[in-house]
Amino acid sequence: MNTLPQQLLFDLPLRHARLQQAMANANADALLVTLNNNLIYTTGTVIRGWFYLPLNGTPLIFYRRPLDLPQRLPGFTTIQISRPDQITAALQDHNHPLPSRLLLEGDELPASEWFQFARIFTTTELLNGSTPIRLARAVKTPYELTLLRESCRRHAAVVATFPSLYRPGMSDLDLSIAMENASRQAGSLGLMRAFGGRMEIFMGSVLCGDNADTPAPYDFALGGAGLNPTIPIGPNNTPLRSGTTIMADVSGNFTGYISDCSRTYAIGSIPDHVREAHQLSIAICHAVAQAGTPGTNCESLYNLAIDLATQAGLAQHFMGYSQQVKFIGHGLGIEINELPVIAARFTMTLEENMTIALEPKFVFPGIGAVGIENTYVVTPDGMEKLTICDESLITLTP
Amino acid sequence: MNTLPQQLLFDLPLRHARLQQAMANANADALLVTLNNNLIYTTGTVIRGWFYLPLNGTPLIFYRRPLDLPQRLPGFTTIQISRPDQITAALQDHNHPLPSRLLLEGDELPASEWFQFARIFTTTELLNGSTPIRLARAVKTPYELTLLRESCRRHAAVVATFPSLYRPGMSDLDLSIAMENASRQAGSLGLMRAFGGRMEIFMGSVLCGDNADTPAPYDFALGGAGLNPTIPIGPNNTPLRSGTTIMADVSGNFTGYISDCSRTYAIGSIPDHVREAHQLSIAICHAVAQAGTPGTNCESLYNLAIDLATQAGLAQHFMGYSQQVKFIGHGLGIEINELPVIAARFTMTLEENMTIALEPKFVFPGIGAVGIENTYVVTPDGMEKLTICDESLITLTP
Numbered sequence: 001m002n003t004l005p006q007q008l009l010f011d012l013p014l015r016h017a018r019l020q021q022a023m024a025n026a027n028a029d030a031l032l033v034t035l036n037n038n039l040i041y042t043t044g045t046v047i048r049g050w051f052y053l054p055l056n057g058t059p060l061i062f063y064r065r066p067l068d069l070p071q072r073l074p075g076f077t078t079i080q081i082s083r084p085d086q087i088t089a090a091l092q093d094h095n096h097p098l099p100s101r102l103l104l105e106g107d108e109l110p111a112s113e114w115f116q117f118a119r120i121f122t123t124t125e126l127l128n129g130s131t132p133i134r135l136a137r138a139v140k141t142p143y144e145l146t147l148l149r150e151s152c153r154r155h156a157a158v159v160a161t162f163p164s165l166y167r168p169g170m171s172d173l174d175l176s177i178a179m180e181n182a183s184r185q186a187g188s189l190g191l192m193r194a195f196g197g198r199m200e201i202f203m204g205s206v207l208c209g210d211n212a213d214t215p216a217p218y219d220f221a222l223g224g225a226g227l228n229p230t231i232p233i234g235p236n237n238t239p240l241r242s243g244t245t246i247m248a249d250v251s252g253n254f255t256g257y258i259s260d261c262s263r264t265y266a267i268g269s270i271p272d273h274v275r276e277a278h279q280l281s282i283a284i285c286h287a288v289a290q291a292g293t294p295g296t297n298c299e300s301l302y303n304l305a306i307d308l309a310t311q312a313g314l315a316q317h318f319m320g321y322s323q324q325v326k327f328i329g330h331g332l333g334i335e336i337n338e339l340p341v342i343a344a345r346f347t348m349t350l351e352e353n354m355t356i357a358l359e360p361k362f363v364f365p366g367i368g369a370v371g372i373e374n375t376y377v378v379t380p381d382g383m384e385k386l387t388i389c390d391e392s393l394i395t396l397t398p
Numbered sequence: 399m400n401t402l403p404q405q406l407l408f409d410l411p412l413r414h415a416r417l418q419q420a421m422a423n424a425n426a427d428a429l430l431v432t433l434n435n436n437l438i439y440t441t442g443t444v445i446r447g448w449f450y451l452p453l454n455g456t457p458l459i460f461y462r463r464p465l466d467l468p469q470r471l472p473g474f475t476t477i478q479i480s481r482p483d484q485i486t487a488a489l490q491d492h493n494h495p496l497p498s499r500l501l502l503e504g505d506e507l508p509a510s511e512w513f514q515f516a517r518i519f520t521t522t523e524l525l526n527g528s529t530p531i532r533l534a535r536a537v538k539t540p541y542e543l544t545l546l547r548e549s550c551r552r553h554a555a556v557v558a559t560f561p562s563l564y565r566p567g568m569s570d571l572d573l574s575i576a577m578e579n580a581s582r583q584a585g586s587l588g589l590m591r592a593f594g595g596r597m598e599i600f601m602g603s604v605l606c607g608d609n610a611d612t613p614a615p616y617d618f619a620l621g622g623a624g625l626n627p628t629i630p631i632g633p634n635n636t637p638l639r640s641g642t643t644i645m646a647d648v649s650g651n652f653t654g655y656i657s658d659c660s661r662t663y664a665i666g667s668i669p670d671h672v673r674e675a676h677q678l679s680i681a682i683c684h685a686v687a688q689a690g691t692p693g694t695n696c697e698s699l700y701n702l703a704i705d706l707a708t709q710a711g712l713a714q715h716f717m718g719y720s721q722q723v724k725f726i727g728h729g730l731g732i733e734i735n736e737l738p739v740i741a742a743r744f745t746m747t748l749e750e751n752m753t754i755a756l757e758p759k760f761v762f763p764g765i766g767a768v769g770i771e772n773t774y775v776v777t778p779d780g781m782e783k784l785t786i787c788d789e790s791l792i793t794l795t796p
Contacts, residue, residue: 045630072627230732
């Protein structure tokens with residue numbers, strides 16, 4: 001195994017500084033990271049171990065595996081231990097005081113591990129650090145942006161090939177499998193990470209016709225019935241019939257950073273008002289992106305989208321028909337559902353270098369979903385689109 | 399959405415009875431299930447909600463979504479609520495006393511949700527129910543076996559086609575993508591669930607040559623470097639070269655129940671002693687399966703495998719070379735890593751209808767891994783093999 005990329009090694013201290021700022025805001029003097037998503041953020045890779053960050057100074061990386069971690073992370077303090085109860089002694093060996101207020105990943109760390117840390121850090125107050133960590137991660141560092149831009153570029157390139165994968169007679173599942181395969185061949189790592197143990201996603205979902213209006217028990221914009229009650233989301237073997245639409249929402253993970261890009265295809269002829277709704281989705285993306293400058297309230301962007309949908313008389317089709325979700329976009333990066341959320345009553349303000357997917361979609365009974373989804377980065381001039389490929393409603397021949 | 403299958407509806411009470419036995423052993427008077435893996439076990443599907451089981455009597459299913467859950471689960475008590483703090487009032491409405499000792503999924507439930515339940519169940523002692531639940535789930539019910547048998551049958555059928563996917567000039571990744579695609583086309587649901595937040599798996603791993611000896615930070619038998627530091631497991635773009643082996647370990651999930659089946663291919667000519675190790679893997683599977691009757695200690699099966707490897711002078715190649723793992727098999731079902739584990743110092747005894755994957759594998763530097771993996775069910779006569787397809791070391795032409 002080789003040293004991790006130089007750019008990553010130079011970037012990690014910027015991430016640690018962001019976390020230290022979040023720690024200061026939470027009045028904490030240390031952070032202990034256990035879970036893969038945050039280990040990737042703090043060390044650049046998945047390790048079997050724990051990442052410890054004091055409020056001031058540099059981190060200590062406790063590890064069991066990989067054994068060559070010191071060579072992979074030159075310049076960082078790596079300490080081999082086999083059990084978490086060795087952490088306190090190791091801190092003292094390295095002249096670190098035991099923390100007074102320690103942030104743990106409370107919204108994801110299993111309760112039994114929290115209680116184990118409570119037995120280890122007997123004089124320490126344990127605090128839920130999940131939201132501080134998520135807020136720190138919402139604003140991307142330069143190398144994170146490099147990785148997300150690269151994922152978006154490669155993602156858009158493969159999405160541009162999706163229409164060529166269509167064959168008459170296919171089902172939504174057939175087309176989904178072809179799109180997954182094209183994504184893997186183009187370098188998608190396949191695995192899509194999500195925050196929160198209840199979110200489950202394979203590579204994405206391809207929803208045709210009324211399956212786009214089937215609610216799922218997950219927090220995705222659109223659901224789909226799925227193939228099996230144990231994974232009730234996504235394609236359900238709907239034949240691709242003339243007069244319906246295909247919403248292809250296959251996520252990209254080409255660099256460890258996840259990009260979102262949905263496109264819609266019409267099979268044969270669909271009504272003009274449905275085509276107009278697709279154009280409105282493009283217009284909403286454009287308007288929200290233009291308005292999305294640093295300092296803008298997320299809720300106001302949501303309301304802007306709702307207003308545009310309402311003015312067009314399409315409010316009841318917006319973000320679902322039989323069941324509507326109350327968001328039109330979400331942060332993304334190491335996970336597909338990061339902060340912020342562009343949602344009703346979500347009052348966080350945008351900051352430069354936040355990365356956000358916008359997905360204003362419309363659902364029409366008997367026809368399907370239309371609209372697009374793109375990934376953006378917040379710049380001083382608004383949101384810059386990173387997933388650049390044809391957004392029009394491409395017609396496929398039945 | 400339709401009613402869940404009749405067989406499932408008749409099977410669920412058997413699962414609830416198994417859980418109630420585990421609750422009695424743990425001296426608990428109720429169980430509250432929150433997470434998808436256990437919701438699938440207890441309700442047959444993923445819901446947004448909570449499953450409540452008293453020690454005696456029938457369960458209450460609290461749900462937010464799907465809205466048609468009552469129609470999907472006829473005969474079960476379903477109660478629509480929107481927040482977990484409504485559970486206690488709903489219990490009282492349905493004439494259930496508040497529990498004294500309540501099992502929660504402590505090894506997986508996020509700490510913040512545990513603390514939320516502690517605020518809701520103020521007079522109740524909360525206990526970690528993860529191990530009792532996993533023990534209950536280790537022995538499969540009749541319909542669970544039907545689903546796992548079906549997954550194994552379909553899985554073995556697609557594995558039988560794997561040699562035909564090979565083309566000279568491919569990399570391990572190319573072949574892996576082809577195998578994933580064949581699996582999806584044959585009906586694999588794609589998503590593979592694992593117990594514990596740190597385990598991550600896409601569809602499986604195809605390891606060629608020395609990549610089979612690269613340790614990963616996950617608890618899989620063999621690792622592989624992977625393509626990216628954010629997912630350090632699996633193929634790493636190794637060219638498929640003559641004189642090396644390919645270990646294809648692509649998991650199957652055709653029914654919500656996960657099956658494991660690995661096969662090995664030699665590219666061109668490989669040394670006789672490596673071929674003999676492959677035959678020994680088959681022999682170890684056979685010996686362990688024959689010895690694996692109800693009442694057998696898991697550790698004794700592990701020792702049997704170790705003894706056979708040692709007698710053949712292959713101990714240092716067994717279950718890894720540069721880093722060896724201390725297990726040769728594992729339970730599986732809704733998740734890929736269930737109980738029991740066939741491991742050193744794991745003293746649980748087998749019971750009828752446990753389902754177990756055996757994967758005695760050997761690693762040779764410069765050549766790769768050899769051996770097989772099959773999925774079995776424990777019967778009174780030993781372990782019955784469910785993944786039936788050619789086990790020999792098939793030679794591919796470079």
